[in-house]
Amino acid sequence: MFPGQFVEVSMEGVDGVLLRRPISINFVDRTNNELWLMVAMVGKGTRYLGQVQVGDVVNCVLPLGNSFTMPNKSSERLLLVGGGVGVAPLLYMGAEMKRLGVEPTFLLGARSKGDLLELDLFSHYGRVCITTEDGTEGEKGFVTNHSILKKETFDRIVTCGPKPMMMAVARYASQANVECEASLENMMACGLGACLCCVEKTVKGNLCVCKDGPVFNVKQLLWQI
Incomplete structure (x- = not known):
């Protein structure tokens, strides 16, 4: 896995x-x-x-499904951006990166302090930056408003969470000329690409998120960013 x-x-x-x-x-x-x-x-x-x-x-x-692209060198600077329950796959990603000698930066967002998840576990594997919409923890605002994005540069971004958040992250990545992968959370049923209920429009046509994803390079996605 x-x-x-x-x-x-x-x-x-x-x-x-x-x-x-x-x-x-x-x-x-x-x-x-x-x-x-x-x-x-x-x-x-x-x-x-x-x-x-x-x-x-x-x-x-x-x-x-497929998986995130793992770093191929220990010096690679990766930013893992998650929102809400979308932070879930980023914990395992961070753990596997740490095992390979790469320490990522996590940028995690939620509506309020009580909605932040597994912060103690994320801190085992890398630096954790936080935003909340109401300002009860970390910086107030959305993940793309965090000051770290103005202070530092990254080689690659991985994101998972609500689609509007991922689209905003993709927009930032495009402006910063940084490669970005997104894990989509479309409604699925069969998980094998047979029922076609999780189709996403891409530059390669309509693809099933369950079979061809859920991880896509955002350049493949026909998002209006």
Whole structure:
């Protein structure tokens, strides 16, 4: 399993929920043989997952999709930008980078201090910069308003989170002439590219996020940035 890949989780036993739920791989603990998933309980299916107890059996298909591009030299300066629950795959990315001798910079955003996730874990693997929309933690504003973007330069950016945020990050990357990868969170069903419900418009035509992604170089995406 590689950073950026995801899991399709079955909702067996949940009335009225037929489709699997795609969830990013948050972390892989090989020492304890654990796979971590971060779940926002926003609907019937995810509320079910939030109630799963130790010893319960969960039907999963994994790993699915492609992955983030890993650094090829220890001096590479990477910025990992996440918003809300979209920070999930960046923890595993950061851990794998640290294992390769690269310490990334995390730029994490949320609406408020209480919405920030896993800050103590992120700090194990790199420098953490924070923004909140209400200013209750870190700098006030959106991730693209953080002062670090004016003070420092980066070789590559990886981002995951709400699409408007990722589009803003892509705009910054374009202006700064920095390569940028985005992990898309389109609605998915099959996870194999058969149902076509997760199609994204790209320079190569309509591609399935589940099969051809979820990670794309933002230059491939037909975003109006």
